[in-house]
Amino acid sequence: MADGSLSRFLTKGSNHRVWLRLGLFLAGVNGAMGLMGWALSYHGAAINPHWGLAEIDLASRMQFFHALAFLALAILAREFRCACVGLIMILFLIGIMCFCGGLYGIGFFQAEWGTKITPYGGAAFIFGWLWLVALSFKKFRN
Numbered sequence: 001m002a003d004g005s006l007s008r009f010l011t012k013g014s015n016h017r018v019w020l021r022l023g024l025f026l027a028g029v030n031g032a033m034g035l036m037g038w039a040l041s042y043h044g045a046a047i048n049p050h051w052g053l054a055e056i057d058l059a060s061r062m063q064f065f066h067a068l069a070f071l072a073l074a075i076l077a078r079e080f081r082c083a084c085v086g087l088i089m090i091l092f093l094i095g096i097m098c099f100c101g102g103l104y105g106i107g108f109f110q111a112e113w114g115t116k117i118t119p120y121g122g123a124a125f126i127f128g129w130l131w132l133v134a135l136s137f138k139k140f141r142n
Helices: 005-011 013-047 053-080 084-109 113-135
Strands: none
Touching: 013 053, 013 084, 053 084, 053 113, 084 113
16 A cells, blocks of 8 residues: 555545444444443442552543444445545544553553553544544535
8 A cells, every 4th residue: 555545545435335334343342342441440449449440431431432423423424425534533543542542551550651642542532523623614525
């Protein structure tokens, strides 16, 4: 993909089926993982009293809420056939990996690396939501 085929893939609107399937897949996986994390944050003190339950709770909520966003983005990808939706999905995925992953690292392992990557994930979430705002101004073909 060094010849620019990735950029063509991201910008070509005919790939809406790929974004639809990816959005549904990411919604399902992150919804399930977020719900498991949420349950662990509630019952975790009985399992391991050294876990940072506040961090696990925040990570799981953010992951679960963005799973719902993936579901909405999948519907947008099908409806508007716009690859801009794919960019938002990628930003949200980076956000989940860095923000939620960092908080899970802090909560479960007291990992110092978690504090270093969490801000990047938060920025990716913010840019994804702002890109969605920008998408509202795009003119779509019927």
